[in-house]
Amino acid sequence: MIARNANIDLNLLTALDALLEEESVTAAADRLGLSGPAMSRALGRIRRTIGDPVLVRAGRRMVPTPRALEIRAEVRGLVEAAHRLLAPSAPADPAQLARVFTLSAHDLFVSAVGPRLVALAAEEAPQVVLRFLGESHVDVPVLRDGVADLELGIIGQREPEIRTEHLFNDRGVAVVRAGHPLTTARLTARRYADAPHINFTRRGRLTGPIDAALAELGLRRRVIATVPTFAASLLMVRDSDAVGLANEVTAASTVRGLGLCTLPIPFDLPPMEVAMAWHPRQDADPGHRWLRGLVRRVVMAAVSAESAREQP
Known part of the structure; x- marks a missing residue:
């Protein structure tokens, strides 16, 4: 066993391994890309550290001492372990992956990409479980705290260390039931504002960016209810004359599935940047x-499929 010493240069392990394998200062130097004098100096430091000559001359060659033979296998194992430890991580083999991944996402995104995400994960990594975590009504650092592994959606402001990857830009559209009065004529900002509106927001807010845009036009919409989930807002819209709000691309399949109609909002709104985010400890x-x-x-397959549907 090599004695513990806080002053040991661990680089000497690599030099010692090469010397014990090659039984030659010159060959060990060539193996490590060092000069002969540099390897000789390393051998001198090794001898002083372990208190043993390690290699001694026998005629024209060098042979290991009993102490060197005793520690040879252990040194080789330590060097191999260090290489494994410090080598870049190999790509995961999904078939062998057995983990639970927690994703934080609004139900809009869960309903839009969740089915395909779960199906593809089950196909590629049958031992993986995807756990979708609903958004809280207050901002919680779920990535920093390790509550969630990945966040998907409109990310907004997050802790400065959080990594984000932009996926695509979406835009807001109005959602109404089939045969709604707003579908019978050109939709103006005034007609839009005068209709009853359903908000979906996890914080229960009655106003948002759309209200700021209307205010610049001197208009104010009439919000009759606010609900915490996208699904609830669509069901209310389906059974009333209320107007809902949805992400055009993300919500398209869900809106179609409920037999609802979308209308372009007749004034400018900032784009909705859809992204995924994670903590840097998960990077590698x-x-x-x-x-x-x-x-x-x-996500990109869903965006491409929706774009293809819009082509004439």
């Missing part, structure tokens, strides 16, 4: 990299 993790790749593929 092979399993997390696979998860990010999975989300990226599913």
Whole structure:
């Protein structure tokens, strides 16, 4: 066993391993890309550190001492372990991955990409479980605190260390039931504002960016209810004359599935930047990299499919 010493230069382990393998200062130097004098100096430091000559001359060659033979296998194992420890992580093998990944996302995004995400994960990584975590009504640092592994949606302001990857830009559209009065004529900002509105917001707010845009036009919409989920807002819209709000691309399949109609909002709104976010401690993790790749593929495939539907 090599004695513990706080002053040991761990680089000497690599030099010692090469010397014991080659049994030659010159060959060990060539193996490590060092000069002969540099390797000789390393051998001198090794001898002083372990208190043993390690290699001694026997005629024209050098042979290991009994102490060197005793520690040779241990030194080789330590060097190999260090190489494994410090080598870049290999890509994850999804088939062997057995983990639970927690994703924080609004129900709009869960309903839009969740089914395909779960299906593809089950196909590629049958031992992986995807756990979707609903958004809180207050801002909580779920990524920093390790509550969630990945956040998907309109990310907004997050802690400065959080990594984000932009996926695509979406835009807001009005959602109404089939045969709604707003579908019978050109939709103006005035007609839009005068209609009854349903808000969906996790914080229960009665106003948002759309109200700021209307205020610049001297208009104010009439909000009759606010609900915490996208699904609830669509069901209310389906059974009333209320107007809802949705992300055009993200919500398209859900809106179609409920037989609802979308109308372009007749004034300018800032784009909705859809992204995924994670804490930097997950950056190099092979399993997390696979998860990010999975989300990226599913989201971009959904965007491409929706774009293709819009083509004449």
